[in-house]
Amino acid sequence: MQINKTRLKKRLLELAQIGGNPKDGWTRLAFSAEDQQGRALIKRYMNEIGLYIDEDPVGNIFGRTEENREKAVIALGSHIDTVPNGGMFDGALGVISALEVVQSLKEKQDSLKVPLEVVVFANEEGSRFNTGLTGSRGLTGSLRKEELNFLDSDGISLGKAMEACGFDPARLDQAKARNGKYQAFFEIHIEQSDRLEMEGKQVGLVDTVVGQLVIECVVYGQANHSGTTVMTRRKDALVGASKVITGIQELALQMGGDFVATVGKIDAYPNSVNSIPGKVSFTVDIRDISHEKIIQGLEQVKSLLKHAVGDGNFELRVLEEQLPTILSRDLSGIAESICQRENLPYQYVPSGACHDAQVMSMITDSCLIFVPSIGGVSHCPEENVEWEDVYIAAELLYRVVEGI
Ligand SMILES: [Zn+2]
Known part of the structure; x- marks a missing residue:
């Protein structure tokens, strides 16, 4: 394998030290102290990899392989916030895999053809403020200003919570990505359903998102x-x-x-x-x-x-x-041909959950790769995956990005 399995697993377990444990599950609600700790750890990894780090007014984190912000990038990412008492893989898997793919590509290639960017989207889950996908919608210009007034159960608004973490939601408009910034977006996520397990497949290529x-x-x-x-x-x-x-x-x-x-x-x-x-x-x-x-x-x-x-x-x-979304057939087609070549058992699947990749598809070709969920359970402490399936998904993403 081109990716470093040990490093990938070590980082996922390290992130899982923050905000939870296998008994109670993980609670890293968006813009909470636990979320901030998780974000700090991700930024530490980005520094180790030598990425140029930025944060935008709504709390997205970007780690780029090049300092120059003008060039179009291929982005990879997901989220690290969780639902209350959720699992350790939802979102975290996509972020840590993205870091691993980018780091491995950086290590193995003298120079990258296209600059890469790891994105950590803010408040994907939406459990705290009854509104989610905040970061990806901010980046794509589809976040409504009034959502900043949505309150959590303590009466704290989304906007105030962002400010408390050092962000500036008043500059929401500036969170929008400039035209042409993204050449493609990739996300690895757990399936959160048992379709792949039932079919005995290790890789899910998502064609549609509800x-x-x-x-x-x-x-x-x-x-x-x-x-x-x-x-x-x-x-x-x-x-x-x-x-x-x-x-x-x-x-x-x-x-x-x-x-x-x-x-x-x-x-x-x-x-x-x-x-x-x-x-x-x-x-x-x-x-x-x-x-x-x-x-x-x-x-x-x-x-x-x-x-x-x-x-x-x-x-x-x-x-x-x-809105229901059809993801890029071009990108999933590239992943599909690699699966066929490598004899990886894969299947096209729909996603019943919303994901940042679906929002990103508003502005760029997007690809979502699913890792089978054991027993189909998610958003609970029992959420689990086979490590081998995680490595396969990350390796597949490495190959796809390498080939673009
Ligand atoms: Zn998720």
Whole structure:
């Protein structure tokens, strides 16, 4: 192999020392102290490799092989932030592999044909502020300013959290990559599904990434005393919300295919044992490969709300939207021919999760390579991979980039 397996594994395990352990999982929420520690470690690696380091106003880290910022680069990367109590490979695998590929190429080649850049995207997961892919959307010019006002559970806004880490989100516009900066983008990621494992494949070449719409619904009722308010005079927001939530489950089953809808977060106010809930807010995460079906799903959620609580008693706002994406067939084709030549068991797969590669495809040819997830589990402490599959993915990426 051209890549250094020992170094790759050592760094992944070293990053896993930060913000978690195999029992509780890993919690490196975006712009938290743990995230900052992780970022510092990545910058240390970049220094060791001899990369020129930059950070942009929204917190992306760039490590380039050349000081000159004018030349078009081939970029490789992913994210190091995690969901609460997540796994050690989601994102981290892509960043550490990118560092390994770039370092190996630098060591093995006298001069690189095209400058390379390792990117660590800020706030990919989005669990802290209910909005994710912040870094890649900042870089591609699709991050909305109002998202900087989104709050975490402590009432800290995304913008303030960025500032606390030394970034300057007021200069959001300057995070946008100049035209022509990127020649291509590559990301290695765990599959987070069991398709590859079931098929006995070691490499997943992603052809499509599902679209995603995240909305927040707020249902209004009337908070009141739980002992003195008779049942017939109640306006219980939680009862209304639960009808909608059950309806969402049914509508998703009816839509069929790959359509999924999830109510993953709910808050009741005042959230007290002896009060009737006066207000309930919950999120709905809708995904499908067809944008039309996502919009259809949204319309149905609206009509569920109308039926359950009536006009004027609810609000709905879009938190995040990603269009379904078809990734570069040219780049996956290069990877495919290497797999065929090297006899690597591979398969084209769709991605049900959103990734920075999908956002980057707005501005450059993008390629996403999946490493099989053991048991298909992810976003939990048990998330795992076979090390051999990790090495194969990194080696494949080395070969692809070497050949461009
Ligand atoms: Zn991820």
